[in-house]
Amino acid sequence: MSFSRFFRTLSLALKSVMLHKLRSGLTMLGIVFGVFSVIAMLAIGEGASSQAQKQVLELGATNIIVRSVKPPDETSSSGQSGQSFVLRYGLTRKDLKVISETIPPILGVVPVRELTQEVRNKQYTLNARVVGSTPEYREMNHLKLAQGRFLTDKDLDEMANVAVLAHETAQVLFPFENPIGRPVQIGNRAYRVVGVTQDRTASAAIGGSLSGQDYNKDVYMPLPTLQSRLNTGDLFIRRTQGSFSAVSVVFDQITLKVGDTDETTDDQNLVIPTAEVVRETIRNLHGEGTNDFSVVVPLELLRQADQIRKIFNIVLGSIAAISLIVGGIGIMNIMLATVTERTREIGIRRALGARRRDIIQQFLTETIVLSGTGGLIGILMGLLTPTAFVGIQWFVDAYVMDRSTGTSDIGRLFSGMEPQIAVWSLPLAFGVSVAIGVIFGTYPARAAARLDPIEALRHE
Amino acid sequence: MPVVARLVDLKKFYDLGAVVVKALRGVSLDIPEGDFIAIMGSSGSGKSTLLNLLGALDRPTEGQYILNGRDTSQMTDNELSIVRNTDIGFIFQSFNLITQYTVLENIEVPLLYRPGYPPITARDRNRCIDVANQVGLGDRLDHRPFQLSGGQQQRVAIARALINDPAIIMADEPTGNLDSKTEEEIIQILTDLNNEGRTIIVVTHEPGVAKKTKRQIYMKDGLVAGEGVFPG
Numbered sequence: 001m002s003f004s005r006f007f008r009t010l011s012l013a014l015k016s017v018m019l020h021k022l023r024s025g026l027t028m029l030g031i032v033f034g035v036f037s038v039i040a041m042l043a044i045g046e047g048a049s050s051q052a053q054k055q056v057l058e059l060g061a062t063n064i065i066v067r068s069v070k071p072p073d074e075t076s077s078s079g080q081s082g083q084s085f086v087l088r089y090g091l092t093r094k095d096l097k098v099i100s101e102t103i104p105p106i107l108g109v110v111p112v113r114e115l116t117q118e119v120r121n122k123q124y125t126l127n128a129r130v131v132g133s134t135p136e137y138r139e140m141n142h143l144k145l146a147q148g149r150f151l152t153d154k155d156l157d158e159m160a161n162v163a164v165l166a167h168e169t170a171q172v173l174f175p176f177e178n179p180i181g182r183p184v185q186i187g188n189r190a191y192r193v194v195g196v197t198q199d200r201t202a203s204a205a206i207g208g209s210l211s212g213q214d215y216n217k218d219v220y221m222p223l224p225t226l227q228s229r230l231n232t233g234d235l236f237i238r239r240t241q242g243s244f245s246a247v248s249v250v251f252d253q254i255t256l257k258v259g260d261t262d263e264t265t266d267d268q269n270l271v272i273p274t275a276e277v278v279r280e281t282i283r284n285l286h287g288e289g290t291n292d293f294s295v296v297v298p299l300e301l302l303r304q305a306d307q308i309r310k311i312f313n314i315v316l317g318s319i320a321a322i323s324l325i326v327g328g329i330g331i332m333n334i335m336l337a338t339v340t341e342r343t344r345e346i347g348i349r350r351a352l353g354a355r356r357r358d359i360i361q362q363f364l365t366e367t368i369v370l371s372g373t374g375g376l377i378g379i380l381m382g383l384l385t386p387t388a389f390v391g392i393q394w395f396v397d398a399y400v401m402d403r404s405t406g407t408s409d410i411g412r413l414f415s416g417m418e419p420q421i422a423v424w425s426l427p428l429a430f431g432v433s434v435a436i437g438v439i440f441g442t443y444p445a446r447a448a449a450r451l452d453p454i455e456a457l458r459h460e
Numbered sequence: 461m462p463v464v465a466r467l468v469d470l471k472k473f474y475d476l477g478a479v480v481v482k483a484l485r486g487v488s489l490d491i492p493e494g495d496f497i498a499i500m501g502s503s504g505s506g507k508s509t510l511l512n513l514l515g516a517l518d519r520p521t522e523g524q525y526i527l528n529g530r531d532t533s534q535m536t537d538n539e540l541s542i543v544r545n546t547d548i549g550f551i552f553q554s555f556n557l558i559t560q561y562t563v564l565e566n567i568e569v570p571l572l573y574r575p576g577y578p579p580i581t582a583r584d585r586n587r588c589i590d591v592a593n594q595v596g597l598g599d600r601l602d603h604r605p606f607q608l609s610g611g612q613q614q615r616v617a618i619a620r621a622l623i624n625d626p627a628i629i630m631a632d633e634p635t636g637n638l639d640s641k642t643e644e645e646i647i648q649i650l651t652d653l654n655n656e657g658r659t660i661i662v663v664t665h666e667p668g669v670a671k672k673t674k675r676q677i678y679m680k681d682g683l684v685a686g687e688g689v690f691p692g
Contacts, residue, residue: 004579008572019560348556351517352620353545353573355538453517457556 013365017373027334028374030327031436035378035429038320040385043419045312047386050420052305058142059298061268064106064256064275066091066099066282068249071292088248089292095282096254103277105270108257110136113226113250119219120185121173128169130186130219132226140255141215148180148195155194155222161229163191167199168216184219187230191221271299324432327374328440335367335444346448347456356449363448367441368434375433379426386419461492464627464659465514470523472509483509485682486523491628491661496654498670499663501679508632510679511663515550515630516543528627545573549621553633555613557605563616564588564601570624591619595649611642618649629653631662635669647672 017024059065068090091111100109112133119128131137138150146167155162163184170179170193183190200215227250256278258271275297282293339346346359354362472484483506491497501507512518513525516532519540525532528547532540544550549570557566567588571580592598595615605613614634621629631650635643647669654660654674662673670676678686 002577002579005577008580015560344556345558348558349569349573350541351515351544351550351556352570353541353624355541355573358573454512457517457552 009361009365010369012362013369016366017369023334024370027331027370028377030330031324031371031374031433032327032378032381034320034323034327035375035433036381037323038316038429039379039382039421039425040419041316041320042313042422042425043382043385045309045316046422047418047420049305049309051418053302056298056302056305059301060140060255060257061299061302062258062271063140063298064258064271064278065296065298066095066254066256066278067294067296068252069292069294071290087246090249091251091254091282091293092285093250095285095293096251098281098285099254099256099278103274103281105258105274106256106278107259108136110134110140110255110257111223111251112137112253112255113223113231114252115226115230117186117219117230119169119173121179121182124173124175126169126172126217128166128217128219130221130226130230132221132223132231134223137220143200143215144198146196146198147178148193150195150197151220151222156224159224159228160222161189161191161225162194162221164195164197164220165193166197166216166218166220169219170196186219186221189229191225268299271297275300324436328371328436331367331370331437332440332444334370335363335441336447338366339363339444339448342448343451343456343459346451347453347459350451350453351457359449360442360445363445364438364441367444368437371433371437371440372430375430378433379429382426382429383421386421389419461494463490464493464495464528465489465491466524466526467491467514468524468526470510470513470520470525472506472513472518473521483682484513484520487682487684489677489684491659493659494654494657495659495661496651496672496674497661498673498676499661499679500665500667500670500676501685502665505679505685506682507663507679509682511630511632511661514628514661515548516540541573542575545570546575546624547627549624549626549629551614551617551621551629551631551634553636555605555610555617555637557613557616557620559605562602562604563592563597563608566605566616567592567619567623569620574624588619588623591622592616594622595619609642610638611645614638614642614646615649618646618653622653627659629658629660631660633664634662635664635666640668643669 070087071089096109096111100106110133112131114132115130116127117130119126119130133151134156135151135153137143138145143150145164148164150164151162154160163186165173165179165184173179173184174182179193179196182193184193185191197215197218197220256274258274259268275295279295282295283290286292349359349362467487467489470484470487470489471482474481474483485506487506487510499507499510509518513520516525516527516535517540519535520533523533527543530543532543535543550556558569561569564585568580568584571584571588589598589601592601595618597612597615597619600608600612605616608616629650634650635646638646643666650660650662651672660673662669664670676688677684678688
């Protein structure tokens with residue numbers, strides 16, 4: 001088919017479609033909404049998955065995170081310790097030593113101990129998360145410094161009484177002065193502030209395995225310092241409403257780095273087997289049946305998220321397929337009516353020399369123009385989804401948000417979502433809508449072509 | 461005069477299951493080039509069937525219809541379409557214009573279906589305008605059928621019938637829906653075309669129309685019942 005003929009057929013079809021604007025518009029609606037919902041849903045899914053991916057990458061695709069978990073049954077672990085009032089659980093120095101020295105792919109370990117403590121500068125106080133760790137902690141959590149420096153190996157060796165404040169901690173404790181070089185009081189000792197980190201968005205919880213972290217109310221100090229000053233004898237004593245509770249935990253978390261470079265496939269392949277070995281090793285050290293630790297593999301979470309996204313896409317695809325089929329049936333219905341209505345015109349064209357295939361082409365093109373235009377409109381609407389979401393989020397923020405807590409279920413639902421148009425879905429959606437036109441246009445077009453020219457000319 | 465169309469013992473039967481209707485029972489006819497024929501007869505006489513066969517809208521059950529030297533009786537649907545497009549120009553009683561098209565676009569319709577689908581050139585378009593001028597529609601090119609009177613619509617149909625330069629112009633009751641004054645105008649156009657050498661077949665039951673033709677054929681019960689030539 002030559003270009004000029006194609007163009008002619010197309011303009012003929014457009015003319016016919018434009019002749020009944022309302023009818024054509026209504027006929028397209030099925031396809032419009034089908035395509036729109038596919039693109040919008042895929043965008044939401046894509047957004048969610050890329051967000052999950054970002055979080056996982058933040059945790060490090062080649063990292064293994066081992067965390068201490070407070071056992072659900074307290075008596076078993078306290079019985080083990082022999083001190084009934086001290087809760088003793090979690091990762092130990094022995095664990096750290098064994099893991100870092102006996103499992104070859106592990107190239108780096110970052111142990112962490114966190115305590116919630118009151119931090120004070122003169123009259124300003126804040127209940128902060130005091131984190132004892134190593135200099136690598138900064139890189140691992142993608143912390144950036146606003147001023148000063150982060151912890152150094154020297155701080156660790158010297159067990160220096162230094163602290164790095166997070167953005168908000170610094171603002172609360174030192175509203176009017178530069179905190180660098182000033183002391184902050186934690187417990188009954190003073191620590192010199194050596195650095196302040198930049199504002200950092202909190203990380204969200206992932207799949208229940210890791211809780212979200214708000215990095216802005218932190219104080220970082222060398223791990224040995226924390227262990228010797230605040231967590232003496234690995235014992236942390238908390239006073240709550242006049243009674244004491246003691247918890248003995250050496251490390252809250254040990255992050256293991258596998259491989260040497262970031263995100264090469266070889267290293268990633270090592271991650272999951274290594275995690276398995278780590279899990280076995282710690283289980284052996286802690287004794288069978290203890291569950292006071294958990295191993296989280298970000299890569300595994302990433303794969304789980306991918307799996308969920310695939311299932312989500314399949315479900316969406318089926319729903320979209322149904323709505324597109326319904327749209328297609330609607331188009332076929334209208335085209336059959338159109339053929340009946342235009343029987344006379346078909347007869348005239350046949351009498352003037354139109355072959356059967358010319359008639360088929362004419363009506364098929366018309367159907368495809370209908371479904372294709374519907375698809376294009378659907379795509380345009382779909383492209384507006386992210387913008388519409390901003391509007392919805394604004395609305396939720398402004399009117400639905402619970403002012404007292406600063407949040408609400410529905411608010412959280414929407415603020416967590418950031419739809420991202422899946423670029424591949426656009427040509428796919430258009431292709432599918434054209435295909436719908438072909439599939440559901442063939443029967444009416446053939447019915448039109450089968451008409452006997454004499455009968456058709458006689459048709460009133 | 462060379463023969464444009466020859467009908468040899470043409471028969472058309474319609475099998476309606478219970479009965480077989482013999483619409484044409486053997487018609488033989490020679491149509492020389494430049495002829496102007498009126499086919500007359502009461503309804504049921506078979507003149508519509510004959511018209512359908514002459515217009516290559518249908519195939520005979522038996523017999524031959526040789527148009528421009530080619531037998532149409534064994535042609536496929538596609539071939540018949542091409543014959544209708546290139547050799548025949550139709551004029552209908554109810555004009556049969558495409559309502560959503562302008563005058564010019566209506567005249568162009570047969571050009572859309574030319575064999576090989578050549579593109580419509582500026583030359584083709586000029587020809588459309590020439591033909592429209594010839595039938596007196598030069599100032600109505602972008603009007604739509606509903607904006608035209610019956611006579612004007614029939615002129616469009618005539619222009620459309622002329623555009624592919626057909627061997628025969630088939631007119632089925634061309635003045636049936638027109639008043640007598642317009643009827644005269646349309647018949648005059650047809651007469652003029654005949655005078656230019658075009659072969660025209662008119663199906664009519666109006667003696668006033670038949671009187672203007674060169675030759676009249678009377679159909680009855682599926683046969684040619686008589687032939688007459690009006691004097692003058």
